[in-house]
Amino acid sequence: MKALADDALQFASVHYQQWMDAYEAFRVASARLIGSSPREIAIVKNTSEGIATVQLGLDWRPGDKVVAFKEEFPANYYPWKRLEERGVQVEWLSIDDPLEVIDQAARGARLLAISYVNYLSGRRVDLAAIGEICHRHGCFYLVDAIQGLGVFPIDVEAMHIDALAADGHKWLMGPEGCGVLYVRQSRQDEVFPVEFGWTTVAGYNDYASRDMTLRSDAGRYECGTLNTIGVYGLKAAIEFILEVGVDAIGPQVLALSQRLAEGAAAKGYQLLLTQPESGIVTFRRADIDSRMVVSQLKQHQIHAAPRQGWVRMSPHFYQRLDEMDAVIAALP
Numbered sequence: 001m002k003a004l005a006d007d008a009l010q011f012a013s014v015h016y017q018q019w020m021d022a023y024e025a026f027r028v029a030s031a032r033l034i035g036s037s038p039r040e041i042a043i044v045k046n047t048s049e050g051i052a053t054v055q056l057g058l059d060w061r062p063g064d065k066v067v068a069f070k071e072e073f074p075a076n077y078y079p080w081k082r083l084e085e086r087g088v089q090v091e092w093l094s095i096d097d098p099l100e101v102i103d104q105a106a107r108g109a110r111l112l113a114i115s116y117v118n119y120l121s122g123r124r125v126d127l128a129a130i131g132e133i134c135h136r137h138g139c140f141y142l143v144d145a146i147q148g149l150g151v152f153p154i155d156v157e158a159m160h161i162d163a164l165a166a167d168g169h170k171w172l173m174g175p176e177g178c179g180v181l182y183v184r185q186s187r188q189d190e191v192f193p194v195e196f197g198w199t200t201v202a203g204y205n206d207y208a209s210r211d212m213t214l215r216s217d218a219g220r221y222e223c224g225t226l227n228t229i230g231v232y233g234l235k236a237a238i239e240f241i242l243e244v245g246v247d248a249i250g251p252q253v254l255a256l257s258q259r260l261a262e263g264a265a266a267k268g269y270q271l272l273l274t275q276p277e278s279g280i281v282t283f284r285r286a287d288i289d290s291r292m293v294v295s296q297l298k299q300h301q302i303h304a305a306p307r308q309g310w311v312r313m314s315p316h317f318y319q320r321l322d323e324m325d326a327v328i329a330a331l332p
Contacts (some may be wrong), residue, residue: 050165062087122280178230264330
């Protein structure tokens with residue numbers, strides 16, 4: 001990212017073609033990470049924009065049915081809640097519901113939207129099993145992957161995922177303001193690019209053209225000039241994750257989470273999940289305000305987040321077990 005900033009400072013747009021090459025390299029790296037084609041990858045600002053692109057792009061009609069989940073982060077809750085005003089039926093499930101309940105709800109549904117990993121509890125859903133249900137019922141399958149992408153394997157083909165959105169600044173370790181949107185090639189004509197800009201069309205390099213034929217790939221969802229410096233950073237981050245290997249990252253993250261959860265429980269904290277399923281560990285004590293816990297940890301240069309009365313921590317693979325022991329020792 002610094003190299004690009006220096007290049008722009010010293011040479012303006014002389015090396016513009018290299019910027020274009022970075023966009024394509026970003027799509028290639030993202031596609032490798034989720035098992036898709038680069039033609040199914042769009043560069044977006046964040047997870048919210050990716051989800052909104054799908055929600056706004058589908059031709060909703062009164063009587064359509066959506067399956068959504070009550071415990072979602074607002075980015076994957078508000079878009080579906082708003083559809084109720086348009087006569088769309090939203091069946092609100094819990095992420096704790098068994099697959100049989102999801103299967104029943106998906107019958108006749110037009111879309112199902114769920115997060116891979118819940119932002120608060122860290123619960124990780126079975127993407128493949130839910131994908132099989134959606135595929136069997138002809139239900140569009142949208143995944144908010146921000147809390148799991150880069151830590152646990154995702155194969156959009158094997159899991160029958162039709163669309164996936166994730167921001168770069170969480171587990172992908174990239175910059176803020178740059179994310180990835182995957183839309184299956186065979187479903188792209190169903191998701192119209194409502195945010196229609198000059199790079200949405202096939203002939204976007206011809207500024208004099210007025211032909212509004214859409215691009216034949218997911219680039220149709222990119223509405224104009226992109227966050228180039230963010231692309232440079234997120235491309236590098238994803239390539240780093242691919243080099244380390246998701247298969248190596250996941251077990252390390254779970255080992256760190258397990259050590260942290262066991263230590264917190266030993267000090268009298270209640271765990272939101274008794275057995276961690278991801279890199280998120282959430283805990284609390286009735287006699288200590290969660291904000292006070294976070295504040296005291298910060299004095300030890302340990303960073304946590306107060307969330308709805310809980311303390312949430314998220315160790316990544318580059319950390320060590322003895323660092324988790326230091327966190328436990330610092331807990332009041």
